[in-house]
Amino acid sequence: xxxxxxxxxxxxxxxxxxxxxxxxxxxxxxxxxxxxxxxxxxxxxxxxxxxxxxxxxxxxxxxxxxxxxxxxxxxxxxxxxxxxxxxxxxxxxxxxxxxxxxxxxxxxxxxxxxx
Amino acid sequence: xxxxxxxxxxxxxxxxxxxxxxxxxxxxxxxxxxxxxxxxxxxxxxxxxxxxxxxxxxxxxxxxxxxxxxxxxxxxxxxxxxxxxxxxxxxxxxxxxxxxxxxxxxxxxxxxxxxx
Numbered sequence: 119x120x121x122x123x124x125x126x127x128x129x130x131x132x133x134x135x136x137x138x139x140x141x142x143x144x145x146x147x148x149x150x151x152x153x154x155x156x157x158x159x160x161x162x163x164x165x166x167x168x169x170x171x172x173x174x175x176x177x178x179x180x181x182x183x184x185x186x187x188x189x190x191x192x193x194x195x196x197x198x199x200x201x202x203x204x205x206x207x208x209x210x211x212x213x214x215x216x217x218x219x220x221x222x223x224x225x226x227x228x229x230x231x232x233x
Numbered sequence: 234x235x236x237x238x239x240x241x242x243x244x245x246x247x248x249x250x251x252x253x254x255x256x257x258x259x260x261x262x263x264x265x266x267x268x269x270x271x272x273x274x275x276x277x278x279x280x281x282x283x284x285x286x287x288x289x290x291x292x293x294x295x296x297x298x299x300x301x302x303x304x305x306x307x308x309x310x311x312x313x314x315x316x317x318x319x320x321x322x323x324x325x326x327x328x329x330x331x332x333x334x335x336x337x338x339x340x341x342x343x344x345x346x347x348x349x
Binding site for chain 2: 121151153158159160161163207209211217218219221222223224225226227
């Protein structure tokens with residue numbers, strides 16, 4: 119597709135359940151990022167993937183969070199044993215390559231609500 | 234300390250007014266990039282501008298202009314003759330090197346409401 123696609127757009131889950139969020143980056147973009155946006159807050163970096171390099175997981179808030187990426191395509195963010203504080207919009211972005219001067223293109227996000 | 238500070242949480246203006254959104258950043262890098270993104274109600278962030286640390290020339294794009302002042306570590310964004318469609322959350326972001334990686338750090342955003 120033309121832009122970054124995320125699914126689902128909305129997800130309501132019960133506390134303690136696992137959830138999986140999906141991101142389809144722009145074709146040809148080697149870098150992929152996940153951010154979390156809590157209500158009224160800025161974007162909190164979670165993880166990024168660059169080609170076949172080891173991902174930078176330094177932003178993941180706990181070991182309940184993990185992410186995978188297949189080559190330079192789809193990525194999934196998994197949250198295990200969800201907690202209410204995990205409720206947020208999870209945004210995925212991709213860029214042509216990973217450098218400080220390359221703008222990232224964002225998807226519309228997945229709004230996660232943990233009840 | 235925040236790396237990117239957007240002190241204005243919310244701004245409300247009437248259509249056709251000019252409005253300036255402030256952004257102050259903090260970095261030890263000599264080479265870095267600054268960005269502005271717009272997040273309309275649909276939720277998708279839209280890239281507006283990129284500025285590198287060596288280029289302090291102000292930029293104008295239609296009704297948008299940006300004032301980069303390295304001496305005060307500020308990168309302010311002005312919308313002239315605001316329109317209702319400008320209503321959105323605006324994020325300032327800093328991209329700097331951290332070891333061999335680059336991090337894009339966002340401010341908390343400024344909610345701009347333009348009333349008719």
